[in-house]
Amino acid sequence: MTEPLLRVRDLKTYFVTEQGSGTARAVDGVSFEVQPGETLGIVGESGCGKTVTSLSILRLIPEPPGHIRPGSVIEFEGRNLLTLEPRELRAIRGNQIAMIFQEPMTSLNPVFTVGDQIAEAAIVHQGLSRRVARTRAIDMLRLVGIADPEERVDHYPHQMSGGMRQRVMIGMALVCHPKLLIADEPTTALDVTIQAQILELLDRLQAELGMAVMLITHDLGVVAGSADRVAVMYAGQVVEQAPTAALFARPLHPYTEGLLASVPRLDAPPAREHGRLHSIPGQVPAATAWPDGCRFHPRCPYAWERCRAEMPPLLDAGGEGEPGTHTVRCWLLTEPRRRTPHP
Amino acid sequence: MPALVDVQGLVKHFPGERALLGLGRPRAVVRAVDDVSFAIAPGETLGLVGESGCGKSTVGRAILRLIEPDAGRVTIDGQDVVALGARPLRALRRRMQIVFQDPYGSLNPRMTVRQMLAEPLAIHRIASGADAQRRIAALLEEVGLDPSFAQSYAHELSGGQRQRVGIARALSVEPHFLVLDEPVSALDVSIQAQVLNLLAELQRGRRLTYLFIAHDLAVVRHIADHVAVMYLGKIVERAPAPALYAGPRHPYTTSLLSAVPVPDPKAQRQRIVLAGDVPSPAHPPPGCPFHPRCPHPKKDARCRTEPPALREVAPGQLAACHFAEQPL
Numbered sequence: 001m002t003e004p005l006l007r008v009r010d011l012k013t014y015f016v017t018e019q020g021s022g023t024a025r026a027v028d029g030v031s032f033e034v035q036p037g038e039t040l041g042i043v044g045e046s047g048c049g050k051t052v053t054s055l056s057i058l059r060l061i062p063e064p065p066g067h068i069r070p071g072s073v074i075e076f077e078g079r080n081l082l083t084l085e086p087r088e089l090r091a092i093r094g095n096q097i098a099m100i101f102q103e104p105m106t107s108l109n110p111v112f113t114v115g116d117q118i119a120e121a122a123i124v125h126q127g128l129s130r131r132v133a134r135t136r137a138i139d140m141l142r143l144v145g146i147a148d149p150e151e152r153v154d155h156y157p158h159q160m161s162g163g164m165r166q167r168v169m170i171g172m173a174l175v176c177h178p179k180l181l182i183a184d185e186p187t188t189a190l191d192v193t194i195q196a197q198i199l200e201l202l203d204r205l206q207a208e209l210g211m212a213v214m215l216i217t218h219d220l221g222v223v224a225g226s227a228d229r230v231a232v233m234y235a236g237q238v239v240e241q242a243p244t245a246a247l248f249a250r251p252l253h254p255y256t257e258g259l260l261a262s263v264p265r266l267d268a269p270p271a272r273e274h275g276r277l278h279s280i281p282g283q284v285p286a287a288t289a290w291p292d293g294c295r296f297h298p299r300c301p302y303a304w305e306r307c308r309a310e311m312p313p314l315l316d317a318g319g320e321g322e323p324g325t326h327t328v329r330c331w332l333l334t335e336p337r338r339r340t341p342h343p
Numbered sequence: 344m345p346a347l348v349d350v351q352g353l354v355k356h357f358p359g360e361r362a363l364l365g366l367g368r369p370r371a372v373v374r375a376v377d378d379v380s381f382a383i384a385p386g387e388t389l390g391l392v393g394e395s396g397c398g399k400s401t402v403g404r405a406i407l408r409l410i411e412p413d414a415g416r417v418t419i420d421g422q423d424v425v426a427l428g429a430r431p432l433r434a435l436r437r438r439m440q441i442v443f444q445d446p447y448g449s450l451n452p453r454m455t456v457r458q459m460l461a462e463p464l465a466i467h468r469i470a471s472g473a474d475a476q477r478r479i480a481a482l483l484e485e486v487g488l489d490p491s492f493a494q495s496y497a498h499e500l501s502g503g504q505r506q507r508v509g510i511a512r513a514l515s516v517e518p519h520f521l522v523l524d525e526p527v528s529a530l531d532v533s534i535q536a537q538v539l540n541l542l543a544e545l546q547r548g549r550r551l552t553y554l555f556i557a558h559d560l561a562v563v564r565h566i567a568d569h570v571a572v573m574y575l576g577k578i579v580e581r582a583p584a585p586a587l588y589a590g591p592r593h594p595y596t597t598s599l600l601s602a603v604p605v606p607d608p609k610a611q612r613q614r615i616v617l618a619g620d621v622p623s624p625a626h627p628p629p630g631c632p633f634h635p636r637c638p639h640p641k642k643d644a645r646c647r648t649e650p651p652a653l654r655e656v657a658p659g660q661l662a663a664c665h666f667a668e669q670p671l
């Protein structure tokens with residue numbers, strides 16, 4: 001296997017909350033790798049720690065109230081980002097690692113034209129002149145599929161639709177040809193038609209530019225078509241990780257199973273014919289109060305005493321590939337016969 | 344059976360805003376809703392689907408007269424809603440309620456859940472005192488919330504819990520008809536399923552009639568008996584749900600269906616990715632409003648000039664496309 005582009009080991013990012021409600025262990029021992037050129041999907045419900053994980057990689061966690069715990073490792077091309085000088089970090093951030101955020105409207109500045117905002121990154125990181133950077137901005141708008149880029153370059157964000165703003169964000173992120181793009185729910189606020197456009201655009205750009213992508217979403221349907229591998233997060237931890245085909249063919253963690261079953265599908269009979277849509281009962285607990293034992297046990301249809309008492313480690317699920325290709329944080333792997341839901 | 348909700352020729356245009364300081368030319372009129380008709384039988388659900396800005400919420404609000412329609416006839420529970428004076432309209436309001444999309448913005452941040460639920464009971468003089476408290480406890484239970492949530496404020500609730508409070512609030516006045524304006528769009532898939540199941544249960548238990556607004560055809564499939572697809576202020580296809588999903592006749596419906604992500608990496612689907620954005624409803628294209636984005640191979644000069652009428656192309660299935668007989 002080649003050297004990974006990004007290696008995250010035992011990442012712990014905690015927040016000390018006000019009013020003494022305790023420490024929010026938003027990300028609590030997360031490990032994964034991203035290979036050059038591949039797409040890693042990160043999936044989980046709201047509050048599972050997906051955004052905090054990506055902000056930690058860029059070291060954009062507000063300190064205080066947040067901090068990355070000692071012992072955490074984030075290596076990019078073999079260099080530990082957590083020990084870099086601010087100057088070295090700036091040279092990587094926005095240049096070699098870029099991010100598109102969840103909210104396209106709030107992350108574009110309303111008082112600058114989209115062209116100026118795209119050009120800015122190229123001026124800061126690559127020392128281009130204003131004139132050359134403007135040409136680069138027009139090229140980026142064209143690359144992300146915006147019609148009339150020469151005219152659009154002088155428009156302000158409010159003159160564009162949600163889908164166009166998200167394209168501008170992608171153009172801005174890609175202007176320095178990063179090796180890694182972190183896309184945090186790039187399509188969640190958009191119509192399905194525009195979502196399909198953006199996902200196709202990301203696929204195409206990835207093939208053309210050879211970059212790696214971390215695609216963050218709460219919808220397993222979105223990663224199925226785009227990701228090479230998927231990490232499922234629950235309550236600040238990775239609970240299952242596998243190549244995409246293996247994960248969908250054999251979802252082993254009860255949380256993955258539940259997430260997959262709750263996606264409304266067009267390729268299966270509608271729930272009306274069976275009565276109910278599958279749903280996971282309850283909700284993600286607060287990050288200050290993760291349950292003891294397996295953090296999923298209060299919502300799990302299989303849980304037994306051991307689940308309430310002991311936290312399961314990431315266990316190897318076997319299957320194709322080398323050991324560690326498909327890992328699952330669930331005691332069922334040690335007692336498969338318990339895989340029958342309680343009434 | 345006579346329809347519970349009957350809408351004929353509904354029109355709502357918004358006046359074009361003037362540029363800054365009222366100077367300059369006034370902007371073009373926004374044709375948010377342009378001649379929309381449908382009916383919903385008692386106890387049934389009509390799913391109203393389309394992209395952002397196509398006029399779905401405006402339809403929902405205009406039929407409840409939360410905004411005044413410019414033209415059209417709306418009958419709910421046998422009453423002509425458009426002609427109604429203020430007082431009878433207030434009485435009818437008890438029979439028709441709306442649940443909004445945004446579970447974050449639609450609840451008063453300074454009220455507890457109990458106060459939010461007590462308010463409509465007081466306004467409509469339904470219950471007060473101990474009787475109101477009993478009803479509130481029963482409502483919370485009905486929407487699957489622990490009674491202890493009565494003391495909570497909106498910011499202390501998750502998205503799914505807020506949406507349950509919004510539903511409980513709408514149900515408190517015992518309506519017959521609910522407009523559900525994207526009730527699950529802002530929720531995670533797992534919580535979406537919880538809320539959809541709840542809505543289906545309530546419908547069965549209370550014999551409710553729903554207008555269910557969504558931008559995603561996959562979500563609507565699990566709750567709708569009929570589906571209407573909107574594009575730029577007009578209904579472009581309307582059919583019983585099984586017929587629409589099995590055999591869409593309008594290329595826009597086909598495109599919307601194909602855009603839904605399928606959670607199966609092996610699925611070899613022919614994805615139709617629509618080019619471009621929805622045009623502005625202030626400047627709808629001439630001819631068929633969908634023609635600039637339409638992927639139909641037979642698209643021709645007629646599509647650019649002659650607006651296709653919404654017509655029956657199969658029993659109960661209406662489509663507004665010149666080539667509805669040769670669907671994509």
Ligand SMILES: Nc1ncnc2c1ncn2[C@@H]1O[C@H](COP(=O)(O)OP(=O)(O)OP(=O)(O)O)[C@@H](O)[C@H]1O
Nearest residue numbers: 015024026045046047048049050051052053286287
């Ligand atoms: N600044 C902060 N202070 C305290 N807690 C925080 C802070 N930022 C995040 N958290 C907590 O960390 C947990 C993880 O949050 P995060 O934003 O990473 O979730 P997410 O998986 O991205 O969810 P979503 O799908 O809603 O974006 C949440 O419980 C959140 O409340």
Ligand SMILES: Nc1ncnc2c1ncn2[C@@H]1O[C@H](COP(=O)(O)OP(=O)(O)OP(=O)(O)O)[C@@H](O)[C@H]1O
Nearest residue numbers: 357373375394395396397398399400401402558624
């Ligand atoms: N009060 C208003 N004044 C002017 N224009 C309006 C007003 N309300 C809505 N519009 C316009 O009417 C059109 C239809 O809006 P509407 O909110 O009904 O769309 P929608 O289908 O509900 O979209 P979404 O999915 O984004 O909620 C849009 O172009 C919108 O900008």
Ligand code: SF4
Nearest residue numbers: 294297300307330331
């Ligand atoms: S460890 Fe137990 S509670 Fe946790 S997911 Fe597995 S079966 Fe469920």
Ligand SMILES: [Mg+2]
Nearest residue numbers: 050051052102
């Ligand atoms: Mg997030």
Ligand SMILES: [Mg+2]
Nearest residue numbers: 399400401524
């Ligand atoms: Mg709307």
